[in-house]
Amino acid sequence: MTSPWTAGQVASVAPDASSLAAAQKLAGSWSQTGQVENGLWGLCQGSGSKPYQAIVDLSGPAYKCSCPSRKFPCKHALGLLLEWSTGRVPVASEPLDFAAEWLAQREGKAAQQPVPAAKAVADPATAQKRAERVASGLVELDLWITDQIRGGLASMDISWEALDGVAARMVDAQAPGVAGALRSLAGAVAGAENWPELVLGELVRLHLLVVAHQRMDQLPGPLRDSVRAHVGYPVSTESVMELPAVRELWMVMGSRITEEKRLFTRTTWLRGRATGRWAILLDFSHGSPNFSGVVPPVGHVVDADLHFYPGAAALRARLGATHGEAEPFTTLPAGNIAAALEHYTDAVSADPWLRSWPVVVTDVTPSYVDGSWFLVDKSGSALPAEGDSRMMWTLLGISGGHPVSVCGTWNARCIEAFSVFVNGQVMAL
Known part of the structure; x- marks a missing residue:
């Protein structure tokens, strides 16, 4: 029960x-x-x-x-x-x-869920055609990036229509990961005062991805997997489930549902109690947020096997076998600001195309100063924090002006909280 x-x-x-x-x-x-x-x-x-x-x-x-x-x-x-x-x-x-x-x-x-059939052998000719199509699209992308840099960012068309047009070309080239990055950039620069910094950073990241794709044969296996993932090559569920499982007591730290064009995505953040390793589970549902995947609620810990998608800084995973019922947890391992930044640095060092990484910071107080939000620890060190106004004021209200533990994603500029731990409970934001 x-x-x-x-x-x-x-x-x-x-x-x-x-x-x-x-x-x-x-x-x-x-x-x-x-x-x-x-x-x-x-x-x-x-x-x-x-x-x-x-x-x-x-x-x-x-x-x-x-x-x-x-x-x-x-x-x-x-x-x-x-x-x-x-x-x-x-x-x-x-x-x-x-x-x-x-x-x-x-x-x-x-x-009645069908048992996965034996994995079909990929057609080498089809795979080669896709690789050539992706390579051609990425060459075209790199020429576009070069044109933007030579012409100067001040003259660059950063409208949604312009960036979406380039993204559509990447979809045609079967590089959906690159297309998603361009569309995310279009949303990020809208109204942002520091848009040249955001654009330049993304163009550099994409150029590095193009170069890495051209030299994939020279890359170590895990980094090659990361390049393929960021470009958008598909990875079958069956192949992931065949990889060795990581068994841990996985704490469910947060969950969030987003929607785009009636495609609902549920993101669940897990953290290993013993190892501190992070994992993300992604579930999708079209039309309504009724997800078929079974995930324990936030604030529970479950003894389970996770199968991680391959990559140099593997984060996304699929839930495998569970060993017993999920139970609530009431304590959280400590994690200070310095440790959070170090974990992010290690992840980006392994996979330079990562845009964010989950972190936990304990004993921090949410503070609102001159129109900006910060998480401040006892030593006075602070991390900039971002999120919609309702979420941030909710976080401040939950804390009551006292130190709490915050879980979120750090992107080198700010932390976006997805849950707060206080009085032995995890509350999603």
């Missing part, structure tokens, strides 16, 4: 603050709630005559509700989780009919 989540872990899956606030107001509106294994259900009385039917599959997690809300999870699913977190959802022998059908469908789909 899955242990109840804390209020902070429930908050970590909320789509926004208003949904969580609305869910908290539903206390006292519930009836016929119950739990069996990984399933929760309950009836929530709204303004209509018929109560809403809310169901949660904790193994996803996944959510279903009869309300018309387009948010996932809706306030009713969140409210049900809050009821469960406070111990007001009793254990049942079997689910109610409306919940049993959906939970059975979920279980059936998981059982």
Whole structure:
């Protein structure tokens, strides 16, 4: 039986603050709630005559509700989780009919997942054609970069349309990783006062990638894998799962869902309790954020095997076998600012195309000075911090002006927090 989540872990899956606030107001509106294994259900009385039917599959997690809300999870699913977190959802022998059908469908789909067939042997001719197409596209990209430098950044067209046009050419050249970098640059420079610095840094990074791709035969294996990953060569799930597993007690440090053109991406950050090694799990869902991948909630630790994608600074991984149930953790290994910067430096030294790296800094106080945010430790050392206004003020409110532990990604300019650890709980931001 899955242990109840804390209020902070429930908050970590909320789509926004208003949904969580609305869910908290539903206390006292519930009836016929119950739990069996990984399933929760309950009836929530709204303004209509018929109560809403809310169901949660904790193994996803996944959510279903009869309300018309387009948010996932809706306030009713969140409210049900809050009821469960406070111990007001009793254990049942079997689910109610409306919940049993959906939970059975979920279980059936998981059982019917096809067993991966033997890996097909790649057609050498097809692979060679792709490599030639990528190489040709990257040569064209390098000529464009040279033109921008010779003409001067002041005369460079940094509009979305111009950069997106170059990105589209990289898509045609089957280099989607490069295309994504160009589109990210277009978003980063919009309205940025230091846009020449951002543009120059990205052009240098892309030129280095072109040169590395041209000399891949001379690179060590892990760095060659990194080059291929940044260019955008595909890596099959089957080949990743065949790589040796890294078994650890993996702490779920944060989770975030983003959306672009109705493609939802869930990013989950894990940190090994014994080794301090970081890992990222990526799950995708089109149309709605109902992810099929099973990931323990933020604030839990799980004894599991991770299979890392190849690379010089391997970070992305896939979850393999788990050994026992996930359990909440209440302590966090210390990590100061100097150690965080050293870990980032080591990662970029191994893979110079990395744009950020996960870090944890303990005993830092969020501070707002002259319109800018900082994380300040007891010695007075500080890291610049960035994020949307709501998130940063939430972080300050949680800290109450006192030292907390912050997990985030450092990109050589600032840290973007994704969770905060305080009073023995991890809360996603």
